[in-house]
Amino acid sequence: MKTHLAAVGSVVGSAVLTAGALLGAPAASAQTTAYPTTPFDVTYGASYVRGTLTWYNRSVGVEGTLRAVGCRRAWFGAYSASHSQLDVKSTSTKCDVTYPIKTLLNADVPGGAAYVIVCLDDANANPLKCERYYRP
Incomplete structure (x- = not known):
């Protein structure tokens, strides 16, 4: 009986030691997933608006450059999958x-924005050229 208890004690001791070693091991580092991005380029004559859209869960980051030859504006609109306008900047x-652009479009709906429309406008906010960019 003594031998049996010693064997059980040895197995239990090994299990406790193994569990202790696992619990004391450093945690695996959490990996962050990069948000998807989409390059955009809307050119009209010598003027353009170019950059990158970053698709977050409930917003879209816009970072880029407006090159205005004459007077121009850049316009951005975020839309849901049902084509509802979510935000405009x-x-x-x-x-x-040449002007730097950095803004955030709110898209506070499940799944975020389905697409963004980017326009290059004239000085009176009339669109000269627009492009649609879908969430990847």
């Missing part, structure tokens, strides 16, 4: 300048 009118 634009620059003010810029004339004969």
Whole structure:
């Protein structure tokens, strides 16, 4: 009987030691998933708006450049899968300048924005050219 208890004690001791070693092991580092991105480029004559859309869960980041030859504006609209407008942002009118753009479009619906429309407008906010970019 003594031998049996010693064997059981040895197995239990090994199990406790193994569990202790696992519990004391450093946790695996959490990996962050990069958000998908989409490049955009809307060019009209010598003017353009270019950059990258970053598709977050409930918003879309816009980062890029407006090059205005004459007077131009950049316009961005986020839309749901049912084509409802979720948010709109634009620059003010810029004339004969290269201007950095960094903004966030709210898309507070399940799944976020389905697509973004990017427009290059004239000085009076009339669209000269627009492109639609879908969530990847």
